[in-house]
Amino acid sequence: MLRLSKLTDYATVLLAYMAKTNSHLHTAVELSEATTIHVPTVSKVLKVLSKAGLVYATRGSKGGYQLAQGPEQITVASIIGALEGPVAITECSSQTHDCEQASACEIKGNWGVVNRAIINVLESITLADMMVSQQQYSSEEIQVSWQGLSR
Amino acid sequence: MLRLSKLTDYATVLLAYMAKTNSHLHTAVELSEATTIHVPTVSKVLKVLSKAGLVYATRGSKGGYQLAQGPEQITVASIIGALEGPVAITECSSQTHDCEQASACEIKGNWGVVNRAIINVLESITLADMMVSQQQYSSEEIQVSWQGLSR
DNA sequence: TCGATATAGGACTAAATTAGTACTGTATAA
């Protein structure tokens, strides 16, 4: 597993649609029709994205949403961050948490390495990358080198 | 977020303890005392790890658990896989799922790229890596290059 | 062979999280 929430998934679908049809402001209703996601849910997601600064919102008649940045500037990390908060794969990884098992835990802090490696991946992939093709990539094309443990 | 379950976290703590004290079989009770994780939970986790082949279990009096492989051979991906199933950050990423939004979804399949990049990271880090030090690593030490979208 | 020890497997309950919806408030254009 290691799963993202559905709302995060919806967010990428909505952002991708906006990126493709960049010519005008998109209302929640239009986005719902284009993506088949129910209006209240579209609305919920976009409120969050707006607060996070990923989209601009214009109120009132003739209002709607538009991307605040180009698809090349919007990273997967920023989308996840907007909807789920900072990536923290365990409670240990979260900065604001005091671990109950402190003294017994030998791993303490080392999830941080894994966490940071994942954040790096997520920051290196943008909305534009996710839109380029429906093709499957072979795993040789994804190179990850992790050098955090050399000391 | 993007969070692992607590059981996965417990698993790493238990495996790390076994790796450190490799000289004998460890009963669930001993592991519980060493880690402060309650016995039923220790037991639950180890059953799963045993089924996945990460530890050997010996029943009966004088029985207990031991690592099935060296800490260098046990990857973070295999630990997560044992407790949570294969890494699949969205339903789209899971191979057995048919997406309801199929026709409307432009992202379809492209979460797969992100997913595979994360799997690569998790497969590159071992239990041994997680044990070497309590130090914090700077993020420069973790290099990720992702080349999946060059075509 | 019997009893003590220890894991295997499954079922069940409670807690926490996530998803989805609804309602009230505010801004804007015509």
Place this chain on the structure above:
DNA sequence: TTATACAGTACTAATTTAGTCCTATATCGA
């Protein structure tokens, strides 16, 4: 001033996760 559209918040239902318990099976040693 009216219709349109987003903002903020609260609430309920559904799902997932955590934790516990019970019964079965295997092994050792007296």
